[in-house]
Amino acid sequence: xxxxxxxxxxxxxxxxxxxASRAPDAxxxxxxxxxxxxxxxxxxxxxxYRDRLRANLLAKQYLLDVQLEHVQLWxxxxxxxxxxxxxxxxxxxxxxxxxxxxxxLYPVSTEGQRPEAPDCQVTLRSRANLTGMRDLHxxxxxxxxxxxxxxxxxxxxxxxxxxxxxxxxxxxxxxxxPITSGFGGFTLxxxxxxxxxxxxxxxxxxxxFVILHDKCKFVDTQTIKLQEAPDMVPVGELPRHMLLxxxxxxxGRVVPGSRIIATGIYSTFSSVKGIKTSxxxxxxxxxxxxKVVGLEIDAEGAGGRGMARxxxxxxEEEFARMARTKDLYEKFSASIAPSIFGNQDIKKAITCLLFxxxxxxxxxxxxxxxxxxxxxxxxxxxxxxxxxxxxxKVSPIAVYTSGKGSSAAGLTASVQRDxxxxxxxxxxxxxxxxxxxxxxxxxFDKMRDEDRVAIHEAMEQQTISIAKAGITTILNSRxxxxxxxxxxxxxxxxxxxxxxxxxxxxxxxxRFDMIFIVKDEHNEARDRTIAKHVMNIHMNRTxxxxxxxxxxxxIDRMKRYVAYCKARCAPRLSxxxxxxxxxxxxxxxxxxxxxxxxxxxxxxxPITVRQLEAIIRMSESLxxxxxxxxxxxxxxxxAIRLFRFSTMDAVQAGSVEGMTRGELQExxxxxxxxxRRRLPIGWSTSYAKLRHEFVEAQGFTHHALERCLxxxxxxxVLRFSNQRKAVTRTGV
Numbered sequence: 110x111x112x113x114x115x116x117x118x119x120x121x122x123x124x125x126x127x128x129a130s131r132a133p134d135a136x137x138x139x140x141x142x143x144x145x146x147x148x149x150x151x152x153x154x155x156x157x158y159r160d161r162l163r164a165n166l167l168a169k170q171y172l173l174d175v176q177l178e179h180v181q182l183w184x185x186x187x188x189x190x191x192x193x194x195x196x197x198x199x200x201x202x203x204x205x206x207x208x209x210x211x212x213x214l215y216p217v218s219t220e221g222q223r224p225e226a227p228d229c230q231v232t233l234r235s236r237a238n239l240t241g242m243r244d245l246h247x248x249x250x251x252x253x254x255x256x257x258x259x260x261x262x263x264x265x266x267x268x269x270x271x272x273x274x275x276x277x278x279x280x281x282x283x284x285x286x287p288i289t290s291g292f293g294g295f296t297l298x299x300x301x302x303x304x305x306x307x308x309x310x311x312x313x314x315x316x317x318f319v320i321l322h323d324k325c326k327f328v329d330t331q332t333i334k335l336q337e338a339p340d341m342v343p344v345g346e347l348p349r350h351m352l353l354x355x356x357x358x359x360x361g362r363v364v365p366g367s368r369i370i371a372t373g374i375y376s377t378f379s380s381v382k383g384i385k386t387s388x389x390x391x392x393x394x395x396x397x398x399x400k401v402v403g404l405e406i407d408a409e410g411a412g413g414r415g416m417a418r419x420x421x422x423x424x425e426e427e428f429a430r431m432a433r434t435k436d437l438y439e440k441f442s443a444s445i446a447p448s449i450f451g452n453q454d455i456k457k458a459i460t461c462l463l464f465x466x467x468x469x470x471x472x473x474x475x476x477x478x479x480x481x482x483x484x485x486x487x488x489x490x491x492x493x494x495x496x497x498x499x500x501x502k503v504s505p506i507a508v509y510t511s512g513k514g515s516s517a518a519g520l521t522a523s524v525q526r527d528x529x530x531x532x533x534x535x536x537x538x539x540x541x542x543x544x545x546x547x548x549x550x551x552x553f554d555k556m557r558d559e560d561r562v563a564i565h566e567a568m569e570q571q572t573i574s575i576a577k578a579g580i581t582t583i584l585n586s587r588x589x590x591x592x593x594x595x596x597x598x599x600x601x602x603x604x605x606x607x608x609x610x611x612x613x614x615x616x617x618x619x620r621f622d623m624i625f626i627v628k629d630e631h632n633e634a635r636d637r638t639i640a641k642h643v644m645n646i647h648m649n650r651t652x653x654x655x656x657x658x659x660x661x662x663x664i665d666r667m668k669r670y671v672a673y674c675k676a677r678c679a680p681r682l683s684x685x686x687x688x689x690x691x692x693x694x695x696x697x698x699x700x701x702x703x704x705x706x707x708x709x710x711x712x713x714x715p716i717t718v719r720q721l722e723a724i725i726r727m728s729e730s731l732x733x734x735x736x737x738x739x740x741x742x743x744x745x746x747x748a749i750r751l752f753r754f755s756t757m758d759a760v761q762a763g764s765v766e767g768m769t770r771g772e773l774q775e776x777x778x779x780x781x782x783x784x785r786r787r788l789p790i791g792w793s794t795s796y797a798k799l800r801h802e803f804v805e806a807q808g809f810t811h812h813a814l815e816r817c818l819x820x821x822x823x824x825x826v827l828r829f830s831n832q833r834k835a836v837t838r839t840g841v
Contacts, residue, residue, distance in 0.1 A: 136201055139190065143198075143205035146183045147173070148212075162206065162229070163213050171227050172358045173206050174403075177235035177253075191233070195253045195374045199402065202231045230357045233372055233403040242337045242349040245397070249375045256351065256399060257341075257370045260363045261536045262334035264527055269356070274324035277301040279313040283321070331360040332527075333401075334536075335371065352398040359401050365522065365537040365584060368544075372403035420673055428673050431662075432736040438747075441734060444662040446499040449492045450642040451635075454754045458483050458623050459496065461751070462547065462589050463504055463671050464733045466726030467679035478571050479679075480589040481726050482620060484553070486611060487627025488600045493593035497549040500591055503664055505672040506546025508539045512556035512594075515539065517563035520548075521573045522584055533578045540567045540586040553594035554612060561617060564590065568620040569719075592621075601628050611714070619715045622723030623755040680732035682725065686745045690728070693749055694721040697757065707772070714756060723756075724748050776813040781821065783807075788827075793837035796829075 147158045162173050181188040190198045211226035233253070240254045273286045273295075280301060288295050297320075301313035333353040342348045353371055355362075363369055377395035420428075431437060442456040461481050468479030485493045501507040510520070519538050526533055540548055553561075567573050567586040574583045596602070596610040611618070618624065662670070682690070701716045727748035732740045780803060787802070788794060799818075803809045818836070821827045825840045 136197075139187070139198060140201040140205045140208075142184060142187055143202050144208055146180065146187065147206055147209045150179060150183050159209070159213075162209060166210055166213060170358070171210075171229045172232065173229055174232050174234060175202075177233055177237065192253045194251065195233075195402065196251055196376070199231060199374075203229060206231055230359075231402070232359065234405060235372060235403075239370065241341055242335075242351055245375060250377060250397070252375060253372065253402075254375050254399070255370055255372045256335065257368070258335040258337050258351070259537075259542055260333055260365055260367050260369060261336045261350070261542075262365060262525060262527075262534045263363055264332045264534050265532060266329045266331050266360050268327040269330040270325045271328050272326040274321045275318040276321055277313055277317045278319060279317050283324075284318075328357050329360045330354065330356045333363060333371075335369070335399075338368065352396075353401050354398055355401040355404070359404055362404055363406060365535050365541060367406055370405040371399060371401050372405075373399040373401040376400050420669075424669065424673070428670055429736070431670060432734075438731065438734050440661045441667070444667060445503070446492075446496050448646050449495055449499075450639050452492070452496075452627070454751060455485065455496065455625050455627070457747075458625065458751055458755060459500060459591070460734065461623075461727050461730040461748075462591060463500070464674055464730040465589060466729035466733075467681065468587070476571065477722070478569065478587070479726060479729070480571070480587060481622045481723070481730060482568055482590040483592070484618075484621040484624045485591075485593045485627055486596060486601070486624060487593075488629040489595060491627040491629055493627065494551050497551055497591060497593055500547055501549050503667050503671070504547040505668055505675075506543055507549065508543040508546070509549045509551070510539050512550055512552035512554070515550070515556070515560065517560040520560065521563050521567065521586075522575055524575075524577045524580060533580055535575065535580060535582065535584070537584060540564065540573060540588055541584050543588045544585050545587055547589045547591055550590060550592045553592040554596075561613075565616060565620065568617075590621075601626060615715050619717050619719050621756075622720070622726060623752065624714060625755045626758065674733050674736060678733045678736050678738070680729045680738055680740050682728070682740045683742075686728065686740045686742055689742060689745050690721070690724060690749075694724070700757070716756070720752070720756065724752050727751060773813060773816070776809060777817045777820065780809055780813055780817040784817065784821065785826075788836070788838040790838050790841065793830075793835055796834055796836055799836060 147162065148156070150156070150158055157179070158173065158175065165172055177188060177191065180191060187198075191202075206229040207226050210229055211223050214226055215223050235253075235255065237253075237255050239257050240249070242256060242258065245254065245256070269288075271288055273288055274283060275286060275297065276283045282301065286298075297316070297318050299316055301317050331354075333355060335351045335353050336348050353373065375397060376399070377397050379395050434440070438457070438460065442453065442460045445456040445459050462483050465481055466479040469477045471477070485496070487493060497509065501509040520540050521538050522535050522541055523538065524533050525536050550556075563573075567588065568590055571585065571587045572583045573586050575581065594613075597612045598610070601610055697716055697720070724745075728740045728744045731744040731747055732738075737744075783803065784799070787799075800811070800814060803814055804811050818827065822829065826838065828837045828839045829835070830837060
């Protein structure tokens, strides 16, 4: 443990070392070198740090942010010392900055009468390689490391003494003790060392010291709990956590859910818990933590892992070339889950979901979301979960969860109690961790209703508000939701209305921009193609069809391209496009009203203003695919086509052969009366005869007859025999 962390005065060697390449030897020399760096380092004609310090002092911010690469340019040895022994060098750095601050604040006074300048904090930032939490080992202790992660909990601010003023009870002598920040504990000295000659040298008693709190110096401190990002966790393992200790200006900068890169000193402290469990004997067992000396906050969350935001010039050129490729949208959607056959429109919808529309903040502070939510409702075995898994791989930030295994607290946020301070704090759930990305929820229909309600707000307002255990707060969850669900009866029943098939409330359905009904159609030609496709994949064949199992664009490029488009492009509607959209929306509402009149019931899938916004968002995301700054008419046309194929198709599902469901129902009832009259109990006839009588002679539709016989068979009124050729009436 470095001297900076131990609660004692430390000394460094003063004699010159044999190696000339070492850092400056005495602390005084190091401090002088750092003082020179602050005063004289410049790029071009700007003295960066001197000017930055002056600006901060005038704003009463006693803080200086230093780029480690600049120190490297100034002196290799200093930078080396900062990396290897930051605990020893940083206090000297702060002393040097304090001295520079005195020269800035009181330039005219002579050396002797210069008043004391306030303490200044030095924070570091660097472009050094990131170290994953799993790569931090014993050899990193007391070195400078950069660790990325997601904040899952931040305690309230507490005050910690940095200078303790203690007084001896017996002889009233006072003493000032410096204490370092961090988690290290501190023990008071046991014996008073003041010589009491006048009292005949009588010794003071053991443990005589009391703390004078009003004379101590305090700073703010905060404990942050950092978890590694979900995509860095190996499959099947739990994500690791780490405690961070931040003080002074670094406090209160982060909330749960923010992605950060923390630069700090990897230190250790002996936790009280550890001592109890190991029988009090393990003195040398220590718990690691990170003493933060710099925080980089990834403000948007979009674009991913801190460094992923920095695109190299070659990458930017490559993406610009990609954006100009012909039919990029077609190619991109074809590269989504290429091993899954068909479902082109769903893949196009997922392309829209990955890119997302443009979010807008109106002058009155109202926010309009830019994220697109998609629901896939369909028969089992239509590769819904595989699509979800693929999206989790492609999206820069993604969380995959299954409906049955996630509760409301797991999706939104839970309230935890801090072990040390016994205070409550928040830990973010899946929707908070996926801020700026996609949440894939499988088995959406198996969720309990009260859990499903928890994501209503996250899907439309893009926030999660919490009032639990005296904590009332709002967390950000700017995520897209991609959900997959099965219909009520396990399979989609064409004979029933969409409302009877879909067990969701209108409230949640209106929040989905696109609803796809994925049916497992029985069609011989299609079945053959699918079977062939699946066989090729399983046999690793290199035929043309199996080649299509590798998309044209590989996953990593897709991931980077999505991150790039999200970071750099926010298209807006052109006047022609907006005109087209508004007139189209009115037409859609008319159509739904017509369907509702025909079926004599409210549509379970509503078409509201939200759906108009959905088409706008889809148009924007289609423009974003090609990095186009404005939404043109062809983008709107494609968005409208997708919307018609998905949600409008779901609204109208159930109308067969040009008849509405209401008409079909009437016809089936008529037919039922006729059949009961035609067949007394116990009589039988052939199916062909019935069809001839009713369909060909009386003009009923074949579909209605099938439906009617199906219902009567279910009610045990009729029984089929001889391979459905003969019909016998068995019941009333």
